[in-house]
Amino acid sequence: MTLRLPRRPFARRPPLPAFSGKLHDARTATVIGRLLGAAIAVCFVTGLVSHVLQQPPAWLMDGLPARPAWGYRVSQGLHVASGIASVPLLLAKLWAVYPRLFVRPVVRSVRHALERLSVAVLVSAAVFELFSGLLNIAQWYPWPFSFVPVHYAVAWLLAGALLLHLAVKAPEIAAHWRSRSPGTLALPEEDAPDRRSLLAAVGAAVGAVTVVTVGQSVTPLGRVDLLAPRHPGHAPQGLPVNRTAAAAGIRPRAEVRENWRLTVSGPLPYALTLGELRALEQTTVTLPLACVEGWSRSAEWTGVRVRDLLDRTGAPPTARIRVTSMERRGAYRVMEMGRTYARDPLTLLALRLGGEELSLDHGYPARIIAPNRPGVLQTKWVTRLEVL
Numbered sequence: 001m002t003l004r005l006p007r008r009p010f011a012r013r014p015p016l017p018a019f020s021g022k023l024h025d026a027r028t029a030t031v032i033g034r035l036l037g038a039a040i041a042v043c044f045v046t047g048l049v050s051h052v053l054q055q056p057p058a059w060l061m062d063g064l065p066a067r068p069a070w071g072y073r074v075s076q077g078l079h080v081a082s083g084i085a086s087v088p089l090l091l092a093k094l095w096a097v098y099p100r101l102f103v104r105p106v107v108r109s110v111r112h113a114l115e116r117l118s119v120a121v122l123v124s125a126a127v128f129e130l131f132s133g134l135l136n137i138a139q140w141y142p143w144p145f146s147f148v149p150v151h152y153a154v155a156w157l158l159a160g161a162l163l164l165h166l167a168v169k170a171p172e173i174a175a176h177w178r179s180r181s182p183g184t185l186a187l188p189e190e191d192a193p194d195r196r197s198l199l200a201a202v203g204a205a206v207g208a209v210t211v212v213t214v215g216q217s218v219t220p221l222g223r224v225d226l227l228a229p230r231h232p233g234h235a236p237q238g239l240p241v242n243r244t245a246a247a248a249g250i251r252p253r254a255e256v257r258e259n260w261r262l263t264v265s266g267p268l269p270y271a272l273t274l275g276e277l278r279a280l281e282q283t284t285v286t287l288p289l290a291c292v293e294g295w296s297r298s299a300e301w302t303g304v305r306v307r308d309l310l311d312r313t314g315a316p317p318t319a320r321i322r323v324t325s326m327e328r329r330g331a332y333r334v335m336e337m338g339r340t341y342a343r344d345p346l347t348l349l350a351l352r353l354g355g356e357e358l359s360l361d362h363g364y365p366a367r368i369i370a371p372n373r374p375g376v377l378q379t380k381w382v383t384r385l386e387v388l
């Protein structure tokens, strides 16, 4: 008598995951893809805003809007929040489509090869942007290139690959844009409750990562700001310090007080001591410091209007200026400011923060504070203004 063993189905090698498996279908990919696409679109547009405000092309320099004063805070807050929300969305999307990434044969035709290549570019660019952006929030740069130009260039690569992907997938996206009532088309409608659970879980993940990080720019949520690298309120004078005076090589306060002068070069150049600067008309404004890394906080600043300093040197109202810090080297030592900011009544050479003299870390004896500008351009330890 012979004993017949049943053939073991997976004896050699497990079959590749089937595309028909639960929730690895086009409807799930479309629904998650829509949310991910929206988050990436917000992230891309706000990223462009940030880039233009930081490094405007020459022709735009004098046309940048200084209002609304909170504009950059909102735009950059959205940039960082949409980027963080994209992380769980991208993971869910990759999970939904991963069987497609492992199809065999690897390449079926030229068209298929190009399509797979574009998906490879899309996925790598998306992973790179989210990863480098997250590390930038933490101010950790474990790579040999400089963050801004590379993050910016790859954003365009991502945008291009995404548009191509949308074009290639347009028929499939259109077919699965709406859920169909059972029976109208042979779709696996029995998956609908599972899909709803998946979407609820993804939604909860997006909500969770947002709530624990967005407090770094949305002050009322600061208390639940558990995972953001900075709590904007927990810092000297209520504002975080990215670059300390020690790191910038600024001398001790007493020495600065002795030797510091503000020089203003224009048609009628002049120099002022700190005492003379304090004797000029002082203005108090409430403006946020909005760091490109996503933290932001409003504060009350007191100082001399830049506009008044420029009038004193006889600068024309169209003048653009260059601001130089005492810092000897560093990416933010020198900053240029277009006409709209220089003439704005809210733009100050600030001497005080929250009613107190500026601390050395916050730019003592004088720093720039202007509306609707990235934190990187709010130059600290200012010593020279030049009319260009």
Ligand SMILES: Nc1nc2c(c(=O)[nH]1)N[C@H]1C(S)=C(S)[C@@H](COP(=O)(O)O)O[C@H]1N2
Pocket: 239, 240, 241, 242, 243, 248, 289, 290, 291, 292, 325, 327, 330, 332, 333, 361, 362, 363, 375, 376, 377, 378, 379, 380, 381
């Ligand atoms: N001279 C100089 N100014 C600077 C910087 C710098 O490195 N050097 N950092 C900028 C950045 S990135 C930010 S967000 C703000 C932070 O200001 P705070 O340290 O007073 O909070 O200062 C800006 N001004």
Ligand SMILES: [Mo]
Pocket: 242, 290, 291, 292, 293, 375, 376
């Ligand atoms: Mo910053």
